Amino acid sequence: GGHYSHLQRWLDRENLGRGAMDQLAVELGLACSQRAPLAPLGAEQLERLRSDWYVPGNMTLILVGDLDPRLPAYLTRTFGTLEDHELPERRELPAANGHAEARRTLITRPFGEGAMLHWIYPEPDDADPDAMVLLQAYMNDALYADLRVRRGLTYGPSTDRQVFANQGFFSLDADVERSDLPATEAALRELLDGIRQHGLDPGRFKRVQFAERARLAWSTQGNAALADYYWGSLADYEDGHFPNEERRLAKVSLQQANALAKRLFDGEGYLRIEKPLFDDDMLYPLLLAAGLLASGLLWFGLRRRRA
Incomplete structure (x- = not known):
């Protein structure tokens, strides 16, 4: 919530200024159309909200570092009262x-040459969360190899995952030139x-699985990142231990990932294209037309005044 301007309210109402995933969530009724x-x-409402939810039974203390x-004793004594x-x-x-809508174009600004293509699928x-982690890493590698290395359509294709309400979404993203949108869409369709x-390609899956396991085993996280990890893993906390993510990734088989990929990419999904209203080549003709129109109106006004 918050206080936002009439311009922001108008942008929300006209479906402008939102990302592709947020806009899709609004269309599906999973997110509010306005703030x-x-x-x-x-x-009184704020006080009732505080008294209902700000209680010891709804708190979790995570200390890292x-x-x-x-x-801990001070926090327990303070909030325990x-x-x-x-x-x-x-x-x-x-x-x-x-x-x-299965396909939609979202206008981002008046002029520009760049565009973003998002192919979004409901998860x-x-x-399985571990299979999804590996599938996302696999698709990142496949998109880079195909769209960047093989075709040269985009510098950094990527994937994204977001959750709205109880529904997760998986998005294939590519930042491309406006003129390359048809070729990029065709390349993604061919890949899917x-x-x-x-x-999935067995060799690529094995390589990606090894890389993800190595990243978990060797990466060094800060205290804040570790606290976020523990918070996100509370549902899996059992017998005083958090799960071993590296071992869980190792247990994901190619058959399991294949089955998940075919379920995820079943159907056409939702194609969202973010691009400017006009390309830069249209700027000068539009300025010229506006100048001619203004000159014509000025000449017509002066002529009427003399008459």
Whole structure:
């Protein structure tokens, strides 16, 4: 929520200024079309919100790094004095309504030569998280090899994953020139058709799996990143231990990843193209036309005044 201007409200209403994934979530009913205003909220509502949810039973303490050993005791004593009670029933998250266009062009600015192509697929509800990690790494490698190395269409193709409500989305992204949009779309379609028909390449999958395991084994994370990891893994915390991510990735088989890829890329998905309204070559003709129109109106006005 927050206070935002009439311009921002107009941009939201006209579906401008949002990313492709956010816009798709709005179309599917998984995200709000406008930001929530703060004006209707009163002090009593905020106090009730605090008393309902700001309770010890709804708190988790995660400490990472060299901290004062007295800090956990202080935090436990401070927040433990709050009155504890049962949490209110959580509101059910919305489900996708399926009412989204399969293909849509989003205008980003008046002029420019660049464009972004997003091919978005809803993730299966029961998708294995470790298989999804490897599949994303596989698609990053495949996109780079095909769109960057082989075809030279884009410098840095990538993938993205986001969650709206209870629905996850997987996006294939490419930053290209406007003139290369048809070729990029055809290349992505060819890549996806190959996965649907023949599955993942065994050699590439093995190489990507090894690289991801090595990255987990050798990477050094800061305290903040570790705290975020522990927070995100609380659901898997069992018997005083967090899961070993490297071992879990090692257990993902090619057959498992193939089955997930075919389920993920089943269907056409949602194609979103972000591009300017006009390319730069149209700037000078439009300026010339505007100048001629202004000159004509000025000449016509002067002529009428003399008459």
